[in-house]
Amino acid sequence: MKKELLKVENLKQYFPIKGGLLGRTVNHVKAVDDISFTIYEGETVSIVGESGCGKSTTGRAILRLDEPTAGKVEFDGEDLLSLNKSEMRKKRKDLQIIFQDPYASINPRQTVRQVLEEAMIIQKVLPKDKRGDRIRELMATVGLGAHQIDRFPHEFSGGQRQRVGIARALTVDPKLIICDEAVSALDVSIQAQVINLLKRLQREFQLTYLFISHDLGVVRHISDRVIVMYLGRIVEIADKKSLFTNPQHPYTKALLSAIPSTDPEKKKDRIILQGDVPSPINPPTGCRFHTRCPFATEKCKTDTPELRTTDFMKEGHQSACHYMEEIKAGTREPNYV
Amino acid sequence: MIKFIIRRLIQTIPVLIGVSIVVFGLMFLIPGDPAQIIAGESASQQQIEQMRERLGLNDPIPVQYWNFISNAVQGDLGSSIRSGRDVTSEIMLRFWTTVELALYSTILSVFLGLIAGVISATRHNTYIDSGIMLVALLGLSMPNFWLGLMLIKYFAVDFGMFSASGWGEFRQMVLPVITLGTSGAAVIARMTRSSMLEVIGQDYIRTARAKGVKEQIVIYRHALKNALIPVVTVVGLSFGSLLGGTVITEQVFAINGMGRLMIDAILARDFPIVQGTVLVVSLLFVLVNLLVDIAYRMLNKRIDLD
Amino acid sequence: AGNDTNESEDSTAGEEGTAGGTLIINQSSDAVSLDPHGSNDTPSSNVAYNIYEALVVQDQELNLLPGLATEWTQDEEDPTRWEFQLREGVTFHDGSDFNAEVVKANIDRILDEDVASPRSFLYDMIVEINVIDDYTVEFITEYPYAPLAANLAHNGGGMISKELIEADYAAMEEGREPGAVINEGPIGTGYFKFENWNPGQEINLTRNEDYWGENAKLDGVTFRVVSEPGTRLANLQTGDAHISHPIIPSDVGQVEAIDNLEVTRTPSVSLSYFGFNVEKEPFNDVKVRQAVSMAINKDDIINGVYDGAGIPAIGPLAPAVFGYSENAEPIPYDVDRAKELLAEAGYEDGFTTTLWTNDSPERTNAAVAVQAQLAEIGITVNIEVLEWGAYLEQTSNGEHDMFILGWSTVTGDGDYGMYALFHSSQHGTPGNRTFIDNAELDDLLDQARRSSDEQERLDLYEQAQEILIEEAPMLYIHHQEFLLGYRSEVQGLVQTPTDILKLNEVTIQ
Amino acid sequence: MSQEVNTPSTSSPPPVNPRLESWKTFFKKLRKNKAAMFGGILILFFIIVAIIGPYITPYSPNQVNYSMKLAPPSADHWFGTDHHGRDIFSRIIHGMKITLSIGFVSVFASAIIGTIIGIISGYYGKRTDAIIMRIMDVLLAFPGILLALAIVSVLGPSIENVIIAVAIFSIPVFARIVRGSTLSVRKLEYIDAVKALGASDFRIIFKHILPNVTSPLIVQTTLSIATAILTASGLSFIGLGAQPPSPEWGAMLSDGRSYLYQAGHVALFPGMMIVIVVLAFNIFGDGLRDALDPKMKA
Amino acid sequence: MSTNSETILDVRNLQTSFFTSELEVKAVDGVSFKVPKGKTIGIVGESGSGKSITSLSILRLIQNPGKVVGGEVLFNGENILEKSEAQMRKIRGNDISMIFQEPMTSLNPVYTVGQQIGEAFQIHEKLGKKEAIKKSIDMLKLVGIPSPEKRVHQYPFELSGGMRQRVMIAMALACNPKLLIADEPTTALDVTIQAQILELMKDLQDRLGMSIIMITHDLGVVAETCDYVAVMYCGKVVEYASVKDLFNNPRHPYTVGLLNSLPRHDEDVEGELEIIPGSVPSPAEMPTGCRFAPRCAYASDICKELPQLEEDENGNQIRCWIYSEEWDGDPEVNVYEKRTT
Numbered sequence A: 001m002k003k004e005l006l007k008v009e010n011l012k013q014y015f016p017i018k019g020g021l022l023g024r025t026v027n028h029v030k031a032v033d034d035i036s037f038t039i040y041e042g043e044t045v046s047i048v049g050e051s052g053c054g055k056s057t058t059g060r061a062i063l064r065l066d067e068p069t070a071g072k073v074e075f076d077g078e079d080l081l082s083l084n085k086s087e088m089r090k091k092r093k094d095l096q097i098i099f100q101d102p103y104a105s106i107n108p109r110q111t112v113r114q115v116l117e118e119a120m121i122i123q124k125v126l127p128k129d130k131r132g133d134r135i136r137e138l139m140a141t142v143g144l145g146a147h148q149i150d151r152f153p154h155e156f157s158g159g160q161r162q163r164v165g166i167a168r169a170l171t172v173d174p175k176l177i178i179c180d181e182a183v184s185a186l187d188v189s190i191q192a193q194v195i196n197l198l199k200r201l202q203r204e205f206q207l208t209y210l211f212i213s214h215d216l217g218v219v220r221h222i223s224d225r226v227i228v229m230y231l232g233r234i235v236e237i238a239d240k241k242s243l244f245t246n247p248q249h250p251y252t253k254a255l256l257s258a259i260p261s262t263d264p265e266k267k268k269d270r271i272i273l274q275g276d277v278p279s280p281i282n283p284p285t286g287c288r289f290h291t292r293c294p295f296a297t298e299k300c301k302t303d304t305p306e307l308r309t310t311d312f313m314k315e316g317h318q319s320a321c322h323y324m325e326e327i328k329a330g331t332r333e334p335n336y337v
Numbered sequence B: 001m002i003k004f005i006i007r008r009l010i011q012t013i014p015v016l017i018g019v020s021i022v023v024f025g026l027m028f029l030i031p032g033d034p035a036q037i038i039a040g041e042s043a044s045q046q047q048i049e050q051m052r053e054r055l056g057l058n059d060p061i062p063v064q065y066w067n068f069i070s071n072a073v074q075g076d077l078g079s080s081i082r083s084g085r086d087v088t089s090e091i092m093l094r095f096w097t098t099v100e101l102a103l104y105s106t107i108l109s110v111f112l113g114l115i116a117g118v119i120s121a122t123r124h125n126t127y128i129d130s131g132i133m134l135v136a137l138l139g140l141s142m143p144n145f146w147l148g149l150m151l152i153k154y155f156a157v158d159f160g161m162f163s164a165s166g167w168g169e170f171r172q173m174v175l176p177v178i179t180l181g182t183s184g185a186a187v188i189a190r191m192t193r194s195s196m197l198e199v200i201g202q203d204y205i206r207t208a209r210a211k212g213v214k215e216q217i218v219i220y221r222h223a224l225k226n227a228l229i230p231v232v233t234v235v236g237l238s239f240g241s242l243l244g245g246t247v248i249t250e251q252v253f254a255i256n257g258m259g260r261l262m263i264d265a266i267l268a269r270d271f272p273i274v275q276g277t278v279l280v281v282s283l284l285f286v287l288v289n290l291l292v293d294i295a296y297r298m299l300n301k302r303i304d305l306d
Numbered sequence C: 001a002g003n004d005t006n007e008s009e010d011s012t013a014g015e016e017g018t019a020g021g022t023l024i025i026n027q028s029s030d031a032v033s034l035d036p037h038g039s040n041d042t043p044s045s046n047v048a049y050n051i052y053e054a055l056v057v058q059d060q061e062l063n064l065l066p067g068l069a070t071e072w073t074q075d076e077e078d079p080t081r082w083e084f085q086l087r088e089g090v091t092f093h094d095g096s097d098f099n100a101e102v103v104k105a106n107i108d109r110i111l112d113e114d115v116a117s118p119r120s121f122l123y124d125m126i127v128e129i130n131v132i133d134d135y136t137v138e139f140i141t142e143y144p145y146a147p148l149a150a151n152l153a154h155n156g157g158g159m160i161s162k163e164l165i166e167a168d169y170a171a172m173e174e175g176r177e178p179g180a181v182i183n184e185g186p187i188g189t190g191y192f193k194f195e196n197w198n199p200g201q202e203i204n205l206t207r208n209e210d211y212w213g214e215n216a217k218l219d220g221v222t223f224r225v226v227s228e229p230g231t232r233l234a235n236l237q238t239g240d241a242h243i244s245h246p247i248i249p250s251d252v253g254q255v256e257a258i259d260n261l262e263v264t265r266t267p268s269v270s271l272s273y274f275g276f277n278v279e280k281e282p283f284n285d286v287k288v289r290q291a292v293s294m295a296i297n298k299d300d301i302i303n304g305v306y307d308g309a310g311i312p313a314i315g316p317l318a319p320a321v322f323g324y325s326e327n328a329e330p331i332p333y334d335v336d337r338a339k340e341l342l343a344e345a346g347y348e349d350g351f352t353t354t355l356w357t358n359d360s361p362e363r364t365n366a367a368v369a370v371q372a373q374l375a376e377i378g379i380t381v382n383i384e385v386l387e388w389g390a391y392l393e394q395t396s397n398g399e400h401d402m403f404i405l406g407w408s409t410v411t412g413d414g415d416y417g418m419y420a421l422f423h424s425s426q427h428g429t430p431g432n433r434t435f436i437d438n439a440e441l442d443d444l445l446d447q448a449r450r451s452s453d454e455q456e457r458l459d460l461y462e463q464a465q466e467i468l469i470e471e472a473p474m475l476y477i478h479h480q481e482f483l484l485g486y487r488s489e490v491q492g493l494v495q496t497p498t499d500i501l502k503l504n505e506v507t508i509q
Numbered sequence D: 001m002s003q004e005v006n007t008p009s010t011s012s013p014p015p016v017n018p019r020l021e022s023w024k025t026f027f028k029k030l031r032k033n034k035a036a037m038f039g040g041i042l043i044l045f046f047i048i049v050a051i052i053g054p055y056i057t058p059y060s061p062n063q064v065n066y067s068m069k070l071a072p073p074s075a076d077h078w079f080g081t082d083h084h085g086r087d088i089f090s091r092i093i094h095g096m097k098i099t100l101s102i103g104f105v106s107v108f109a110s111a112i113i114g115t116i117i118g119i120i121s122g123y124y125g126k127r128t129d130a131i132i133m134r135i136m137d138v139l140l141a142f143p144g145i146l147l148a149l150a151i152v153s154v155l156g157p158s159i160e161n162v163i164i165a166v167a168i169f170s171i172p173v174f175a176r177i178v179r180g181s182t183l184s185v186r187k188l189e190y191i192d193a194v195k196a197l198g199a200s201d202f203r204i205i206f207k208h209i210l211p212n213v214t215s216p217l218i219v220q221t222t223l224s225i226a227t228a229i230l231t232a233s234g235l236s237f238i239g240l241g242a243q244p245p246s247p248e249w250g251a252m253l254s255d256g257r258s259y260l261y262q263a264g265h266v267a268l269f270p271g272m273m274i275v276i277v278v279l280a281f282n283i284f285g286d287g288l289r290d291a292l293d294p295k296m297k298a
Numbered sequence E: 001m002s003t004n005s006e007t008i009l010d011v012r013n014l015q016t017s018f019f020t021s022e023l024e025v026k027a028v029d030g031v032s033f034k035v036p037k038g039k040t041i042g043i044v045g046e047s048g049s050g051k052s053i054t055s056l057s058i059l060r061l062i063q064n065p066g067k068v069v070g071g072e073v074l075f076n077g078e079n080i081l082e083k084s085e086a087q088m089r090k091i092r093g094n095d096i097s098m099i100f101q102e103p104m105t106s107l108n109p110v111y112t113v114g115q116q117i118g119e120a121f122q123i124h125e126k127l128g129k130k131e132a133i134k135k136s137i138d139m140l141k142l143v144g145i146p147s148p149e150k151r152v153h154q155y156p157f158e159l160s161g162g163m164r165q166r167v168m169i170a171m172a173l174a175c176n177p178k179l180l181i182a183d184e185p186t187t188a189l190d191v192t193i194q195a196q197i198l199e200l201m202k203d204l205q206d207r208l209g210m211s212i213i214m215i216t217h218d219l220g221v222v223a224e225t226c227d228y229v230a231v232m233y234c235g236k237v238v239e240y241a242s243v244k245d246l247f248n249n250p251r252h253p254y255t256v257g258l259l260n261s262l263p264r265h266d267e268d269v270e271g272e273l274e275i276i277p278g279s280v281p282s283p284a285e286m287p288t289g290c291r292f293a294p295r296c297a298y299a300s301d302i303c304k305e306l307p308q309l310e311e312d313e314n315g316n317q318i319r320c321w322i323y324s325e326e327w328d329g330d331p332e333v334n335v336y337e338k339r340t341t
């Protein structure tokens, strides 16, 4: 019954680092290093993870905004990477992205109206005379007033710009939207409006989201499944409930424990991660998390753990840790110093 | 980047071949016969025929081109039809003069242009701005001969500060450099101004200010570097065109440069010299533009040339 | 300070200047070649004149005087045979002797097809040169040719060291251009020696201490290239140069107003003219040509365009040229008559024509003046400016209607002044760009060059000029005056009507 | 979820044509810019003078009168007379049309062509860029006079052809400037954003990159007008362009070269007019730039 | 508000407007609050309510066509708005520094991050270039950027969103400012890094007595870091309270609505999130009275008049008629009851 909408296989994205006066390539940033996952039609999959672990890069690579170094991206059964330019252009109607940085991603010389209208023109979504109404409707949808319609991006606040970005992505009625920190700059009430809207659209039009966010509250609210990334790799993937209630990977656990609480009185016992944060330029060998993992052993330094599932995990819940069982059983003590 | 440079240098070869073919083609297209020009208003048919024979002008054009190019590859650009002198030595005699003249003028125009442009931009829509831009436009619209002769009249004849002609000594270099530098300075000033205006409103300028950076540094470090791309382009263009075409200034200040050599040769249909100078100038142009592209990358690492 | 036309000549006789110093002459362009056989332009001639000498010399009035030849005769019996007696004891700057072999080598070289000298037309009637003895040489011409001596006086007949000629030939074997070696180190017998040449910039000459005659007074001469008239003037003012050769007419007033600067005006042997293409309508009708000639007020043009520097031309020859006729009746300035003539020719409403000029400001200005004057008689003239190379080619192809050119009778002989311009054998490149073809005229010109009798020649030329005025193949505008600016400290300067500066007597005070 | 938020805003403003609207704001900004208005009015004035001026000049532009040669400015001859005794003022008025069209048409033609070439080159980069830019290098390095001679010999002498020649000379200039700026904007994130919408290259180039290179483009265009007029006058000497006695300003200026010292006004007035025209275009260009800049105060 | 502790910044009735072609946009319309020394005050509120503009006004970095049209900003008792540009420069970056909201456009694209952070050291601590870079590396390490020695030589576009934001933070913290204005400093950071950064700020605050203005939408962050909170709506402060009071006893209807909209991370809530109905009024239709009134469930007649910011005995402030004598609506109204989370 579930239809595979997006299938990412062994995706890699390496950026060259240029050094020296003459800019030779001295190294690579392995921003995304061999990840695979599937998104089914009508569901919301979130990607969470450390900043810089390759979330945005994944999104961009799927859309071919940067040509991936290697891998396969299948959308609706079609291999996106093999499409030629004009085929890809048509495909883009179905695949949209809300950029992380709303200001940088809007042409500073266009008013909101122009931004939205352009999207419609490009994908020919509406006849000319209907566009004006649709623009106002979209504006209202994201909580912007009609009086702001002819304003330029720099005349908006950060959150307002982000809403322009959201409206733009919605304009063309896509099937899949990659929401890169789409609601992070919004105040909670607007955020709530937008999230409600996204969910409603999903219900009505079978929209699919790849939701990149740091706000685990939002993630928990909106997702069906969650992917946890660390340093260019997927370390855990599970349905929402399973992940929040039964996290397996030590990194996931650390992440969940760090969520700030809205209760000023509540003191939390956070898992404070030790050690230097490694860099994707020279990622650690073996398990990439081993440099900071309280459970790490010699094995973690040499052997790369695969995503796998255990009997105490729900179906579809996978995690990449050598010691899930031991940790679960409590036979492995964290070695905090 | 080294690969890039090497690739660009390799690209000069088709450029030079292209230039030489076009020059060759055009030289035959346009009316005028070197033999007749050398002879002047009168020359018997037979005499002209003799001269054409001697110069190899009666060969089919492809043969002539082949002769030229096969010699050129060996570094022999032939010899002048008019004077019989070696083309290479004719060019080398003037090469450095022209390069110096172009270089100094460019330095002057960059210096003046940048300062004027920046001041203008920071004082946007004030009297200072308008004043500077007025001067710049005057500088631009003034024909070189006019400016040159005026400078000569006042600074060479009346005040005796500088020489009116020649090249080599400081006294001789000042006036031509000013003459040539002025219009370049004007263009650079205008370019800098408008480009700065684009940049000054950006967020990162605000960030710099928020750091407590002195306004001067905000302008000259943070804004200017971002604004330089079009400026660098025009600097490259004007430097390039100075290398190829300073004829009027050279004439006014009696400077023995490549510009005049080239124009005289064109007018005299002295093919070998024309070919030689055009090739040298093209080579320089390609190099200058290579430098410009490298400068782009230095200014903005996001510009990816490979 | 102002100077009048002939004062320059007097200044030769002026107070003795002190010897020494280097004279700096600003020229408008560089010498093309210092091989006297290899160039045909005034700057080259001007420099070369000081290095090389010819067999015959012309004085101020273009009289022929002994040069490297002490005397010469044209055989009365066989007018194709000439004998020249050479000066003895003359050495070249390289120390080699000047003798009959040298003369033969030089003339042979000019006529050598491989050298392709642009001067060869001056001597191409010579079929044979015989060395009689060391200092006697015999020329055999194809037909009797009276002006030979005058032609030999031309700078193109300058004598080059024989060794140098041989070296030059040797270099030609190796693929170098003819004249390349000579150009690098010219060697003649003149009162100045070549020192160095920085092409495009300057040529330096030093005094020849071993000159056969009286040594030059200057230590040396520098010819500098300053093409901008304003800069030449500025250099003159600042003392960076002694002579500006030339100054432009519009600067005369200014130079005269400056204390230590002088101007000389030298009448020339040159002619400026507007040619008609007599093969094309409407200029194939002599009435039209006459009408145009009558409609032009030459004085207006001379004053307006040339600032008075010159005299109106009646025919093609300037007064100083041998063969000039004082009796020739000019076509009058008469607008009414011009209109009548036009009407007679069937153009009562005038016509439209084009006038070509090359990119010289003076010629363009003259064109504008003529255009305005012809408008008065209903002729609409469109001016087209052509670049020199194209101009020469297209006018010699006869593509023009009207055109402007000049002619300088450098040998000072009527043959040079008329043959190439008007003989029907000379259509096109050789000089006859009006394409006039008049049998009677041809005959006169042929006879005149063959006759060895001066008076007969003068008569023939007078007839020729009458025909030329009547036929009006061209509108003779004026005979230019050469304008020279110099600093007062320069003394003893002589400029010939052929635009040569004689420097042997010059001193700097 | 409360529906109020999602329904179209109740106070829907009257329908407006958005494009018209943005033009309106553009013109509004332009109108508010005093300098731009001044420049624009000057240009308009020149155009009017160019059209009706020739009917109202005091003298015929080609009226030769050697008795009045090089007369300084006076009540009779406001700008004096030239070396043919022609009234410079009348000549300037008559020359306005031809001069403006040379300056204007050639610059606009080359700006348009050069911009297209430059944007394509900068946007596609790589091979395309290399080939286009090398061709531009050839064109730049090429002696203009040779090209001009070729044009006269093939197309014959005419005003149109001088415009063609001048335009060809300046194409590479525009191409390089535009390409440089294109290189620096093509990687910006908002370009990615429209790409993600499926915009064609054509749209990206003309809608998103072009507006961001307008500023150097406007500067270069307005400046080139001066250069074009001066270049054209240089070409008239080899038969391209305005032939004597045409009162084209550049040619008048060159005529004055011989009289710079004793009758400076011959060169001064045409020179001054060129300055004023160039000034007008530049001021107008600046205003245009400001009006196009969304961050500039309206 | 505790009047006994020293106040480092006192914003009084600050007004900033943008003069656009049509009308005046009053982005900040009479904002007042105090920042006690060594404390953190949070500013939360409607997106577009003027939080960023307020902070920019404090630093006097408002650009054309914007203008501070009224009010006072007392920093250590001196009105910043009256200082000369030169004096202002000494304050900026050194005494008061700011983390901007847009990390991409706020970083200069043509300089490496090291150069940009190092500049602050060069200006205010007069360090040489090399030392400045060294200290920049330290700063990058401090904000948790991996392999800082390499990153320091990278350009902004080569970094991820979160890294850019941390570069901004490093830059702002470089010279140990007395007052830090952090405009959404952690939106692009994952929670572990966020915790680390907040820890770092706390640490600096403890060590150096730094005061912080924390602008954020993340109420969790507010709860964890702030001592006081100002809630803004439409260019005005509507509520100001200690963090405890605000979360435990929010009084303004808008504050309550805000808290209700929060998605939960600790339990699964099915269905939609709660929202505040209605939308923000446009400047043209700005109500003359309480600006929230059109969306307020309790609004009554008196709300057509503008309520004043009233301070209660705890130093908490509220701009709402409900808490005044004149209240004409339901006298039993209890806003807090509506709280759902």
Ligand SMILES: Nc1ncnc2c1ncn2[C@@H]1O[C@H](COP(=O)(O)OP(=O)(O)OP(=O)(O)O)[C@@H](O)[C@H]1O
Residues within 6 Å of the ligand: A154, A155, A156, A157, A158, A159, A160, A185, A187, E018, E020, E025, E026, E027, E028, E046, E047, E048, E049, E050, E051, E052, E053, E054, E065, E066, E101
């Ligand atoms: N240049 C400008 N011209 C006109 N209006 C502007 C300009 N800049 C900001 N505004 C308006 O000022 C108001 C306040 O903006 P500000 O950036 O302070 O909001 P904010 O509270 O920081 O919002 P966010 O949380 O979304 O960042 C907004 O409504 C915005 O539209």
Ligand SMILES: Nc1ncnc2c1ncn2[C@@H]1O[C@H](COP(=O)(O)OP(=O)(O)OP(=O)(O)O)[C@@H](O)[C@H]1O
Residues within 6 Å of the ligand: A015, A016, A029, A030, A031, A050, A051, A052, A053, A054, A055, A056, A057, A058, A100, A280, E157, E158, E159, E160, E161, E162, E163, E188, E189, E190
């Ligand atoms: N154009 C680029 N050149 C070089 N490195 C890059 C480039 N773009 C991204 N990177 C690097 O790739 C890595 C992943 O970046 P990405 O933007 O995907 O992170 P992210 O997971 O989205 O982080 P954040 O949550 O902070 O936005 C980072 O280390 C970043 O420095």
Ligand SMILES: [Mg+2]
Residues within 6 Å of the ligand: A055, A056, A057, A100, A180, E160, E161, E162
């Ligand atoms: Mg990201």
Ligand SMILES: [Mg+2]
Residues within 6 Å of the ligand: A157, A158, A159, E051, E052, E053, E101, E183
């Ligand atoms: Mg903000």
